[in-house]
Amino acid sequence: MKLSTLKFAPVLALSLLLAGCAGMPGMSGSDTNEGAPVADAAAGDGSTDGAQTSGLSEGGAWTGSPLENPNSLLYTKVIYFDYDSDEVRADYRDAVLAHGEYLAANPAVTTTIEGHADERGSREYNIALGERRANGIKRLLMAQGAAENQIITISYGEERPAAMGSGETSWELNRRAEFVY
Amino acid sequence: MNMMKRIIGTMLLLWAVQLNAATLTIEITEGAEGALPIAVVPFGWAGPGASDIGTEISEIVRSDLQRSGRFAALPVKDMLARPQSDADVEFRDWKVLGMDNLVVGQVRPNGQGGFLVRFQLFDVFKGEQLTGYNFPTTDRDLRSTAHKIADLIYEKLTGQPGAFDTRIAYVVSTNKADGSQEVSLKVADADGFDPQTIVTSSEPLMSPSWSPDGRKLAYVSFERKKASIYIQEVFTGRRQKVASFKGINGAPAWSPDGRKLALTLSKDGNPEIYVLDINKNSLSRLTNHYAIDTEPAWSPDGRYVMFTSDRGGKPQIYRVPAFGGKVTRVTFEGSYNARASYAPDGESLTLVTRQGGDFRVAVLNLSNNALLVLSDGRLDESPSFAPNGSMIIYATKINGKGELAAVSVDGRIRQRLALQDGDVREPVWSPYTKTNRRNQ
Numbered sequence: 283m284k285l286s287t288l289k290f291a292p293v294l295a296l297s298l299l300l301a302g303c304a305g306m307p308g309m310s311g312s313d314t315n316e317g318a319p320v321a322d323a324a325a326g327d328g329s330t331d332g333a334q335t336s337g338l339s340e341g342g343a344w345t346g347s348p349l350e351n352p353n354s355l356l357y358t359k360v361i362y363f364d365y366d367s368d369e370v371r372a373d374y375r376d377a378v379l380a381h382g383e384y385l386a387a388n389p390a391v392t393t394t395i396e397g398h399a400d401e402r403g404s405r406e407y408n409i410a411l412g413e414r415r416a417n418g419i420k421r422l423l424m425a426q427g428a429a430e431n432q433i434i435t436i437s438y439g440e441e442r443p444a445a446m447g448s449g450e451t452s453w454e455l456n457r458r459a460e461f462v463y
Numbered sequence: 464m465n466m467m468k469r470i471i472g473t474m475l476l477l478w479a480v481q482l483n484a485a486t487l488t489i490e491i492t493e494g495a496e497g498a499l500p501i502a503v504v505p506f507g508w509a510g511p512g513a514s515d516i517g518t519e520i521s522e523i524v525r526s527d528l529q530r531s532g533r534f535a536a537l538p539v540k541d542m543l544a545r546p547q548s549d550a551d552v553e554f555r556d557w558k559v560l561g562m563d564n565l566v567v568g569q570v571r572p573n574g575q576g577g578f579l580v581r582f583q584l585f586d587v588f589k590g591e592q593l594t595g596y597n598f599p600t601t602d603r604d605l606r607s608t609a610h611k612i613a614d615l616i617y618e619k620l621t622g623q624p625g626a627f628d629t630r631i632a633y634v635v636s637t638n639k640a641d642g643s644q645e646v647s648l649k650v651a652d653a654d655g656f657d658p659q660t661i662v663t664s665s666e667p668l669m670s671p672s673w674s675p676d677g678r679k680l681a682y683v684s685f686e687r688k689k690a691s692i693y694i695q696e697v698f699t700g701r702r703q704k705v706a707s708f709k710g711i712n713g714a715p716a717w718s719p720d721g722r723k724l725a726l727t728l729s730k731d732g733n734p735e736i737y738v739l740d741i742n743k744n745s746l747s748r749l750t751n752h753y754a755i756d757t758e759p760a761w762s763p764d765g766r767y768v769m770f771t772s773d774r775g776g777k778p779q780i781y782r783v784p785a786f787g788g789k790v791t792r793v794t795f796e797g798s799y800n801a802r803a804s805y806a807p808d809g810e811s812l813t814l815v816t817r818q819g820g821d822f823r824v825a826v827l828n829l830s831n832n833a834l835l836v837l838s839d840g841r842l843d844e845s846p847s848f849a850p851n852g853s854m855i856i857y858a859t860k861i862n863g864k865g866e867l868a869a870v871s872v873d874g875r876i877r878q879r880l881a882l883q884d885g886d887v888r889e890p891v892w893s894p895y896t897k898t899n900r901r902n903q
Contacts, residue, residue, distance in 0.1 A: 402842065403815070403844075404771065404844055405845070405888075405889065406714040406727060406802070407758065407801050409711055409713050410713075410729075410733075410734045410755040410757050413711055413729055414733075435710070436685075436690070438685070441667035441685070446863065448841065448860055
């Protein structure tokens with residue numbers, strides 16, 4: 283966790299500088315509501331820089347978008363949920379918060395959050411459940427300073443399973459929300 | 464009767480009829496006790512040369528009657544004679560086999576490229592004709608004509624209209640060779656034959672709902688990566704987008720007068736039930752709760768809308784007056800009840816209920832709140848009544864693949880409609896259309 287935070291920190295720091303933000307929201311995830319919203323209005327036209335800047339960590343290995351850096355929290359784009367629950371689990375909280383900070387730092391970047399459910403239960407109810415999951419993530423992102431117009435949500439319910447098959451091993455892969463940048 | 468029982472007892476439990484591309488498998492889940500013994504003799508051909516048309520029609524009639532659960536049809540191989548009209552019938556041939564009723568018929572060319580199908584239904588014990596009809600038909604309408612004959616026999620002998628000459632709509636998804644998914648909305652005869660595609664998309668299609676006249680389908684389409692509700696004319700393919708708000712646009716349900724759609728929208732923050740006046744394009748909101756409210760269904764008299772809500776913590780069925788008002792909880796048994804729809808007489812609901820870890824189709828009697836579970840799968844869903852209330856069609860999973868099944872409302876006869884490759888789901892039984900009744 284610490285390592286990955288450090289590795290994408292330079293990108294984030296650059297973005298935050300561009301955005302004219304004074305504080306860095308809590309990376310630990312231990313206190314999610316504390317991070318002050320990034321003032322997105324100040325970002326202006328330079329806002330896409332953060333998304334395109336190559337990240338040079340101390341190792342100097344990663345030069346692509348932080349979203350594609352396997353060592354970045356932003357690399358996690360699928361968030362899994364417990365059955366019939368829309369609560370972001372503790373093990374995915376840091377990743378969701380990192381996405382929130384990334385969006386806050388890059389106001390021109392938009393993401394679509396697709397909510398999904400496993401196949402159990404009725405289809406339209408699962409559409410509603412998938413929307414709840416997507417909206418729960420959206421609220422966390424906005425708490426980190428992402429603007430509402432950066433986030434599109436759509437629920438596919440059980441219509442687009444990630445894993446076929448009827449059993450818990452498939453179901454737990456299907457109860458999810460996906461970030462699509 | 465004893466002999467008949469033995470015959471039924473030795474009949475195979477699985478009975479498959481293969482025709483065209485589809486296969487219909489009828490699975491008699493319990494004994495056919497109480498089913499009326501009937502003999503449907505292969506219909507004859509009174510034209511030049513030889514033709515199987517008569518046999519095909521009578522096989523469809525026999526299969527319809529059999530799968531209703533109300534009839535035990537005599538296998539053709541057990542018949543002692545093959546009469547084609549009243550003049551050939553020896554009633555004792557059928558009495559000795561324990562038959563209560565007998566159907567005979569004949570097909571002849573009508574001289575205009577079509578056919579005339581004649582059938583007669585007899586009471587074997589009284590030795591008299593109960594009904595008889597001549598149907599003009601064409602090559603294209605042979606199946607439909609056979610279903611109409613089955614409907615007439617069913618009505619004459621049970622006192623209830625038949626629902627064989629109706630349709631079902633359902634969703635199929637198939638994986639294409641390039642790995643992409645193709646989703647189709649299809650319409651087929653109620654026995655699963657003659658499927659026709661009315662919409663195809665690379666994105667999900669959901670929740671088909673028949674207009675009360677059986678000429679339109681409302682459905683949800685995710686084309687352009689956004690859920691929208693469309694109304695499509697089944698016979699012309701013309702369609703209009705009627706709801707495309709922010710968030711969920713789902714679960715369309717026609718009002719009995721065909722003027723309105725109840726639907727689920729989350730445009731105001733979370734899923735609520737709305738009523739859309741289709742011609743006026745005006746929207747009114749029926750529910751107002753922070754919980755999930757979805758899956759509306761109108762009562763046949765148009766006074767109430769049932770819906771699924773988790774306002775009590777778990778999904779249960781609730782009811783609200785169709786013009787707004789107090790919400791009343793309807794289901795209390797079990798931890799999960801969803802996707803309700805009314806029986807045509809308005810006296811019961813069919814819904815999905817959870818039993819342990821399994822999801823099953825059940826009927827809730829609205830006068831005494833008795834819940835009768837009808838299916839035995841693990842993931843059964845989307846139940847829909849036949850327009851005469853005699854059967855329920857639903858989606859089930861067999862070896863991980865979605866298939867359709869139907870069950871008689873007493874749970875006695877269950878059948879699989881093995882339609883084709885692909886994942887088949889969300890069946891909805893059409894209402895009667897005007898053409899269903901034109902010959903009666």
